[in-house]
Amino acid sequence: MSKERILVVEDQPDISSLLKIYFTAQGYEVYTALRGQQALEICSKTPPNLALLDVNLPDMEGYDVGRALRASPRTRHIPIIFLTARGERRDRLIGLGEVQAQYYIVKPFDIEEVHTIVRNQLEEARRRNQLHPVTNLPTAELLNEQLRQLLTASSWALINVHINGFETFTSVYGSVVGEDVLRFVALMLNEVVSELGGNEEFIGQQSVGQSFLITTVPERSRAICERIITRFDEEIGLHYNYRHRKQGYIEFVDDTGETRQAPLMSLSIGVLTQDDGPFADIRELSEISEEVRQRALIQAREQGKRSFAVYGRSAG
Incomplete structure (x- = not known):
């Protein structure tokens, strides 16, 4: 299991340092x-599991950071705890009501109490x-909730990203290296x-397996897919040893004891939009998305390509 990530948004260096040292020591x-803007940039690239927010920040109020997190599908699930010197009733109502923070703690605080709440x-x-x-x-119910919203939305694209060859890779390199991938x-x-x-995008992962789902708007879907494919194909080799990277395949022993070859990992991507609907429920949406993704894998093999994307359920 990966370490859980905590974002501390605090403009007083001594308090920020105290919280970082303490929570790092807790694992x-x-x-x-x-x-605040720095906090939002961090959340957009590596969303934390929980945010500790001060209210008085140099560039914006912590409430504005919280509102921005709640407004984005990628970060609205993040628990927010306010740590602030502003303890008036009005401030608490904004933090707990409008921003929907989980807790509102007034400084000075007991760090062990804060840790208990965080835990x-x-x-x-x-x-x-x-x-x-x-x-x-996000996975499980958070992912399903996002898919349900697509059923009634007027403009959307669902990008299904699957890592081909992942099981073979982990059988050779081990599960720890597979988690790194x-x-x-x-x-x-x-x-x-x-x-x-x-702000419209959402990224989730299936609970089991190596499939990721992205929701976006149709006009951005192709550019996002093309960039994902380019980066994956350029960078995935770093997870292999030199010999496998140079020869372009790995050797593995199958269930019959025979030594076989498998290409380096690639991506198969299926893209649906609202124009491919309507869909009765998220089960049908997920099944059609997987069918389109499977066609991407087949077409990649037929055309001798590595990573490949198919756009739409009627694409040839």
Whole structure:
């Protein structure tokens, strides 16, 4: 399981340092931001599991950071805890009501009490199986909720990204290195979507297997897919040893004891939009998405290509 990520947004260096040192010692991966805009940039590239927000920031109020997190499909599930000197009733109502933070703690605070609250919030998220244990991407019900919204939305694109050859890779290199590949893909998807997308995008991962789902608007889907394919094909070789990378395949022993060859990992991507509907429910949407993704794999093999994308259920 990956370390859970905590984002500390605090403009006072001594408090920021205290929180980072303490939570790092407790086994968390801690990011810090002195400004609100910096915090939002971090969240767009590597969404944390939980955010600790001060209200008084140099460039914006912490409430504005919280509102931005709640407005984006990629970050609206993140638990927010305010740590602030502003303890008036009006401030609490904004933080807990309007921003929908989980807790509002007034400074000075007891750091062990803060840790207890943080731990409970993260445990609750794990109990609900909201985040993938390796990549920390939304999964299970969070993913299904996003798919349900597509059923009634007027303009959307669903991008189904699958890692081909992942099982063979892990059988040769081991599950730990396989988890590194999943984290690499998750980070790469976040970077591409942050670069080419907007606030509408969502990135999730299936609970089981090596498939990722991105929701975006139709006009951005092709550019996002092309960038994903380019980056994956250029960078995936770094996860292989020199010999496998140079020869372009790996050797493995199959169930009969025979030594066989398998190409380096690639991506098959299927893209649906609202024009491919209507869909009765998320089960039908998911099944059609997987059918289109499977066609991408077949066409890639027929055309001698590595990663490949197919756009639309009627694409040839």
